Amino acid sequence: MVASLTVCPVTPDIIYSAQVQFNIENYTNRKSLGYATFVRSPKFMVGGYEWTLRYFPDGVTEETEGHVSVALERMTENEPSWTLISLTFAGEADRSAWVGWTTAVQFNTENHFLYHWPEIRSEDLEQRNLIRNDCLVIQCYISVVRSNQLLKAGTLPVVEVPASDMLQNLGMLLEDHVTADVIFKVEQETFPAHRIMMAACSPVFDRQLFGQMREKDMGCIIVHDMQPSVFRALLHFIYTDSLLELSDMEVNDQKELIRHLLIAADRYCMGRLKDICESILCQCLDMESLLATVELADQHQSAKLLKSCAEFLEHSGKNDMVASQWYKMLDSNHPELAGQIRSQLEALQNKK
Template sequence: MPVSESSMVRVPSRCTAETARATVAFEITGYSLHKGLGGGKFLCSPAFSVGGYEWCIGYYPDGYEDEGSEGHVSAFLKLLTKNAEVRVLYKLVLVEPSSERSIGVSCKVPRVFTSENPCWGFRKLSAAEVESVYLRNDCLMIECEVSVIKESLDIHVPPSDILDNLATLLEGKIGADVTFKVKGEIFSAHKILLAMRSAVFNAEFYGAMRDKGAQDITVDDMQPAVFRAFLHFIYTDSMPPMDGLEDDDKREMVKHLLVAADKYAMERMKRICESMLCKSLDVETVATILALANQYHCNYLKDACIEFMLSSNRMKDVISSQGYLHLKRSSPDVIVDVLERAAKSCKI
């Protein structure tokens, strides 16, 4: 029996280490009053939190409880959090504030703090040296720098493919429950998705005046290529590729899509069309696009057209274009706007 081959999928991942840092000062006042506690007895700082764990500093003025602690002092950083295992870099020192002199311990290799072994620090420092050098006004200052090391595994998460899936849904027609007949071509779609994207479709399919039996809809005011592009945007929230179109054909497609976006209350699509048309203005087409902008209440596009006409001495060339003649006939009020703005800017 032949062995089937399986493909190997490489999933990128990365292990990273981060640290949570803090410096804690523990001041012991009235130090002389604490002498004589006995070996193994300690003073404890208030608990503090670093890296999501609770800690404290313990100071033993008469040394730790092990043999030979007499005449020494001890200090430890202690993990208070139960059932934890933490890797830590720390520096635990006694400080003489006026000279910034210090003595203690600093680990360059991470130490592991656990519930079974919660303390790291120094066991034996000469009590005589501590009291002669570091004790000032019967006050002792202990500083502890704590760096909690947190390791995490970062797994590469692929980008969302929901828009690709929706495009496939449109192409595959699976679950389609409405069809559109556009100039002899049939397009299948999904009512719920159309209604989600367009308030007009929502009212048509689910509103109070809906036709419950409507599953075949005829569209008379759009060409098939435009309707196909329109559905593409509804499903993918992006304009379809237009690389194969000449500039004039691309401009005409965008103009028709703007009209469709206005009809079906697709405001984002309408703004995208406005932006694309703003970038394609020339003296031959600007007047026609201005008429379109005025008709469909595209204020941004309208302002861009007027500014284009009035800049760089283009007005004479624009006036001689066929589009301007159409603009005068269809939208004489816009001509007034152009003239008023020109007068204000003294450009004609």
């Protein structure tokens, strides 16, 4: 008997399979045993159940005399089980000579844990040359489906999986100057980095480091029009997907850094960082810096920040905003932008 075990990945079931061969010696003499008389195979185990094959050389009933019949019996009579079974009669020389039947059966008390395959005339077996040396070879393939009791009972040990530490590991690369393969120079400060990290987070860095516009001197790339503190914050976000800790800075210095970081994010097409900076600036608007924030929003196409500035003006208590010194300065320097602010204010007021 050849056996195998398969665990279903979708359902909590286990499939136990086995192939059994039952050789009927003295085939000719056994034909005269009479109907309802059978020869039983040795018992075998599949799926935790005990099984046996029954061979009827002269039919199961008087009406089926002259026919060969095979039955599969489950000796363990306790619980129902679904089983896929197939029957093959094969000759020693050619085991593919004739394939019988394949079917799915539930063995239970109603069928007395017994299944009979359809009967076949003895003459048909003999004419097909399946009797070799007065021996008939019966092959039976059985697959028993049983529930995984450990899974059903919930008794398997639960392994707690820790939270992902990928960002923490990537953040450690920021301090790993040994494996760094590019250096950025910002004013008088240098920043070692990894080209693959920079390119993965910014299409601009990707073109600069790997594309046709890549720098000739890949050892050191000079970054113009940016403060070292801003580039340091930009690098920190690339490696950790988070902002630098700014609690040790004055509030105005924090806001100024976020403004410049928004400019850098827009410059390097880093949309998530730009959205974070916009969100922070929207929450700390004041009249003192409002004009600079409006200009920033306009220069870097930040519609959300511009809308927040209009909403701030609406709720600031300035009833005659158009006549204010602030608006006159904006209108004088940026007439189109002043028109946008006025339109947004009018739209907000019309919604009331």
